[in-house]
Each structure stands twice: as structure tokens, then as C-alpha cells.
Amino acid sequence: MPKMKTKSAVKKRFSVTGTGKIKANVAYKRHGLSKRPQQMKRQARGSFVLCDADAIIVKKFMPYA
Known part of the structure; x- marks a missing residue:
């Protein structure tokens, strides 16, 4: 399988x-x-963790993550 x-x-x-x-x-x-x-600029600093529903969508495009 490829x-x-x-x-x-x-x-x-x-x-x-x-x-x-x-x-x-x-x-x-x-x-x-x-x-x-x-x-808003203060709260937008850094990064954040996606919620579970969005993470499922993103993980479909990252098969080896």
C-alpha cells in the first residue's frame, strides 16, 4: 500500500x-x-489547543502525526 x-x-x-x-x-x-x-491583542499572543471536534478534522489530514 502506498x-x-x-x-x-x-x-x-x-x-x-x-x-x-x-x-x-x-x-x-x-x-x-x-x-x-x-x-484582543493580548489574548491572541502565543498559541492554543484545538477543541476535540476540530482536532478530529485536522488529524484526518495528518495521517502520521
Whole structure:
């Protein structure tokens, strides 16, 4: 059986933690930040863990994760 392919877009945007959860970056941080509230910019720092429903979808595109 041939090797399954990993989606390149998923490979670039998500990573897997040691416990198997999916980690992602927060959106809306690239430009136009002067009009965003300071609280939103603070909360958008770093990364977050996807909920289980979204993680199932992402894991389908990462067969070897």
C-alpha cells in the first residue's frame, strides 16, 4: 500500500503536542492591529489547543502525526 500524503497546509499551520493534542496559532494578528482592542491583542499572543471536534478534522489530514 502506498504512503499516505500529509496536507501541506495542515503541516504548516498545526503541530501535535506530546499528549496528541493539536496546537494552532491565533488568527487576526497580521495587520490592521491599530484598530483592534488591546485586550484582543493580548489574548491572541502565543498559541492554543484545538477543541476535540476540530482536532478530529485536522488529524484526518495528518495521517502520521
